[in-house]
Amino acid sequence: MEKPQKLLVLINSLGMYDWSLAAKFFLNTQVFAGAVGNGGSERHQNFLNQTRNMEVGSNICNNQMSHGSNTKAIRTVAHFDASTKEFILNSPDFEAAKFWVGNMGKTATHAVVYAQLYTSDGQCHGLHSFVVQIRDPKTLLPMPGVMVGDIGKKLGQNGIDNGFAMFYNVRIPQENLLNSTGDISPSGKYTSRYKDPKQRLGASLGTLSSGRVSIIGMTVVNLKLVVSIAIRFSATRRQFGPTEKEEIPVLEYQLQQWRLIPYLAAAYALDYFSKSFFMNLIELQIGILMKDRSPRQAELGKEIHALSCAGKPLASWTAQHGAQECREACGGHGFLAINRLGDIRNDNDPNCTYEGDNNVLLQQTSNYLLGLFHSIREDNIPCESPLGSTHFLNDFKTILSHKFTARTARECLDCTVPLAAYKWLVCYLLRESNQKLQQERQKATNDFDARNNSQVYYCRSLALAFIEHTILQRYYDYTHDTSTPASLQPVLRKLCTLYGLWSLSKHMAVLYQGGYFTGELPGKIIQDAVLELCAELKDDAVSLVDAIAPPDFILNSPIAKADGELYKNLWSAVLQGEKVLERPSWWAEFCTKKPLIAKL
Numbered sequence: 253m254e255k256p257q258k259l260l261v262l263i264n265s266l267g268m269y270d271w272s273l274a275a276k277f278f279l280n281t282q283v284f285a286g287a288v289g290n291g292g293s294e295r296h297q298n299f300l301n302q303t304r305n306m307e308v309g310s311n312i313c314n315n316q317m318s319h320g321s322n323t324k325a326i327r328t329v330a331h332f333d334a335s336t337k338e339f340i341l342n343s344p345d346f347e348a349a350k351f352w353v354g355n356m357g358k359t360a361t362h363a364v365v366y367a368q369l370y371t372s373d374g375q376c377h378g379l380h381s382f383v384v385q386i387r388d389p390k391t392l393l394p395m396p397g398v399m400v401g402d403i404g405k406k407l408g409q410n411g412i413d414n415g416f417a418m419f420y421n422v423r424i425p426q427e428n429l430l431n432s433t434g435d436i437s438p439s440g441k442y443t444s445r446y447k448d449p450k451q452r453l454g455a456s457l458g459t460l461s462s463g464r465v466s467i468i469g470m471t472v473v474n475l476k477l478v479v480s481i482a483i484r485f486s487a488t489r490r491q492f493g494p495t496e497k498e499e500i501p502v503l504e505y506q507l508q509q510w511r512l513i514p515y516l517a518a519a520y521a522l523d524y525f526s527k528s529f530f531m532n533l534i535e536l537q538i539g540i541l542m543k544d545r546s547p548r549q550a551e552l553g554k555e556i557h558a559l560s561c562a563g564k565p566l567a568s569w570t571a572q573h574g575a576q577e578c579r580e581a582c583g584g585h586g587f588l589a590i591n592r593l594g595d596i597r598n599d600n601d602p603n604c605t606y607e608g609d610n611n612v613l614l615q616q617t618s619n620y621l622l623g624l625f626h627s628i629r630e631d632n633i634p635c636e637s638p639l640g641s642t643h644f645l646n647d648f649k650t651i652l653s654h655k656f657t658a659r660t661a662r663e664c665l666d667c668t669v670p671l672a673a674y675k676w677l678v679c680y681l682l683r684e685s686n687q688k689l690q691q692e693r694q695k696a697t698n699d700f701d702a703r704n705n706s707q708v709y710y711c712r713s714l715a716l717a718f719i720e721h722t723i724l725q726r727y728y729d730y731t732h733d734t735s736t737p738a739s740l741q742p743v744l745r746k747l748c749t750l751y752g753l754w755s756l757s758k759h760m761a762v763l764y765q766g767g768y769f770t771g772e773l774p775g776k777i778i779q780d781a782v783l784e785l786c787a788e789l790k791d792d793a794v795s796l797v798d799a800i801a802p803p804d805f806i807l808n809s810p811i812a813k814a815d816g817e818l819y820k821n822l823w824s825a826v827l828q829g830e831k832v833l834e835r836p837s838w839w840a841e842f843c844t845k846k847p848l849i850a851k852l
């Protein structure tokens with residue numbers, strides 16, 4: 253807590269080297285410890301100490317084979333036995349087996365298990381979390397009643413053992429209930445400070461926010477790695493040229509610049525967002541530790557939930573699409589495993605799914621925004637979110653009356669142009685999503701269908717536009733802050749504007765549809781400005797990459813070493829491959845002792 257950034261630096265440094273290693277370590281020391289620390293109380297301190305000393309290995313255990321997103325429907329049960337003061341955990345059937353749990357496959361000794369809490373009168377009090385011992389730390393054999401195993405090979409992150417677990421009458425002490433959302437009194441009665449079960453669910457899932465915020469940082473690392481590889485490669489790889497004598501680096505092609513430099517800009521903007529947002533999370537966690545029950549603390553929790561539920565999708569998708577673009581931008585060499593783009597892409601992929609599926613999480617953000625919109629419009633309550641990400645919504649009427657006024661590409665090189673457009677876009681999508689939801693409510697028989705039928709083109713786009721605006725606004729403020737070195741501001745501002753215009757250009761249809769843009773000029777000048785910024789940033793691209801790339805040993809990609817000796821490094825790495833010059837062990841069968849056709 254004294255220097256919280258150290259944790260982010262450690263996550264990023266280990267992750268730059270290898271994500272399985274990082275996940276294995278952090279699931280234990282942070283995710284498990286975070287769930288116990290945030291969800292529990294003083295009585296759980298022993299688990300935290302043991303985790304810190306690496307005496308026990310653990311994780312959180314929420315997902316089950318038949319339910320992941322719909323946490324309310326989890327079927328693991330924990331019945332309170334008043335006579336022994338224990339909880340008895342059961343998995344009703346194999347479909348309720350905990351599934352996908354990191355570290356569970358081979359090594360977890362303890363887990364924070366989410367289960368439905370039943371008191372001895374048979375009443376269910378909803379989802380709660382419990383510390384459950386899975387294996388004996390001395391032998392790694394399962395505890396009585398626990399069936400635990402590994403789920404097998406995955407598309408990436410195979411250095412971590414994801415597993416399943418089932419519980420048959422597993423008894424745990426009453427104290428293992430993580431009691432910040434609800435507890436059992438000495439007389440066996442259930443008590444909770446949350447009267448509303450929906451609020452209680454939100455509180456018990458609150459711990460997931462820190463994972464989501466951290467994942468934003470993890471995806472930024474991946475984006476930094478892939479753009480570093482692709483830009484260094486593109487600056488040294490030559491192909492074609494204006495004359496037969498001279499070939500030019502592929503980075504000189506406008507097409508290559510347009511494919512890569514916006515991802516470089518995204519890496520810078522998202523990196524700033526990730527780091528500043530991490531500090532917001534720390535503020536929230538300090539509040540939790542200090543037992544801050546103020547309305548501001550509650551609002552901060554909601555805002556961080558809304559921002560992380562859109563920040564994780566945007567950042568993980570940007571890294572995923574960026575990884576694929578960078579892979580292709582390195583041509584055939586991009587497909588060679590030693591150059592690492594495949595591993596980074598595959599290890600990044602589950603960031604789109606774990607700690608909440610991206611498309612499911614975005615709905616949390618739009619729900620939050622629609623709730624605020626209702627308060628502003630219907631109840632005349634101005635919105636004052638602690639981090640200020642939604643303040644501009646108070647002016648939605650004025651903002652919606654604005655039009656795009658730039659007339660030249662040069663005017664668009666100022667980041668206030670995409671920022672103003674984003675403000676309009678968010679207000680427009682908010683008004684439209686609200687209207688769509690009302691229309692669907694009139695048509696549908698229930699709210700569930702109305703919400704589901706308002707996602708595509710409306711609520712989903714709203715959540716993404718909102719987070720893009722937030723990221724852009726934060727980076728704009730940073731690049732215009734007096735504490736940012738003056739010598740760096742010009743290049744950082746270009747990155748900021750490029751990120752804004754490039755992201756905005758994905759919403760062109762809506763900007764025209766809603767009347768913010770009219771005629772062919774706005775679309776054309778935004779495209780021209782994107783190309784202009786790519787060209788202006790091209791000569792700084794290698795330096796910008798050098799500032800964010802790790803040392804060669806960590807980057808571990810022969811086509812992207814800092815010395816720019818592309819072919820020397822690649823050749824050397826290929827020749828050092830295992831058995832590269834050896835004939836195969838089956839050479840004889842291949843050459844002389846050939847099997848006779850039809851002999852078998």
Ligand SMILES: CC(C)(COP(=O)(O)OP(=O)(O)OC[C@H]1O[C@@H](n2cnc3c(N)ncnc32)[C@H](O)[C@@H]1OP(=O)(O)O)[C@@H](O)C(=O)NCCC(=O)NCCSC(=O)/C=C/CCCCCCCCCCCCC(=O)O
Nearest residue numbers: 278282286314321323454457458461462466557606607608
């Ligand atoms: C969000 C859901 C989809 C909700 O579903 P639903 O049933 O429809 O409920 P709602 O009505 O929408 O919600 C009820 C109210 O609760 C509020 N809510 C929900 N969640 C939160 C929250 N987190 N914070 C605050 N409030 C919350 C919601 O807004 C509603 O409020 P209101 O009534 O509208 O006011 C939910 O079901 C869900 O979350 N689904 C997704 C399931 C999920 O995420 N599962 C995760 C399983 S664990 C996992 O996947 C692990 C993966 C391993 C990842 C490896 C990564 C390694 C990380 C290393 C670094 C870690 C460092 C950590 C640093 C640190 O801890 O400091």
Ligand SMILES: Cc1cc2nc3c(=O)[nH]c(=O)nc-3n(C[C@H](O)[C@H](O)[C@H](O)COP(=O)(O)OP(=O)(O)OC[C@H]3O[C@@H](n4cnc5c(N)ncnc54)[C@H](O)[C@@H]3O)c2cc1C
Nearest residue numbers: 312313314315319320321352353354602606607608609611
């Ligand atoms: C590598 C990895 C590690 C993991 N580690 C852990 C762990 O340590 N602990 C743990 O508890 N869990 C873990 N998980 C599980 C993870 O949290 C879940 O997979 C994730 O929350 C998604 O849930 P799901 O698999 O049920 O997907 P589903 O919800 O079944 O999603 C399937 C599809 O349905 C769509 N969908 C679902 N609901 C809706 C809706 N309401 N509207 C529109 N579309 C919808 C989704 O978008 C998706 O396209 C891990 C998963 C992976 C891949």
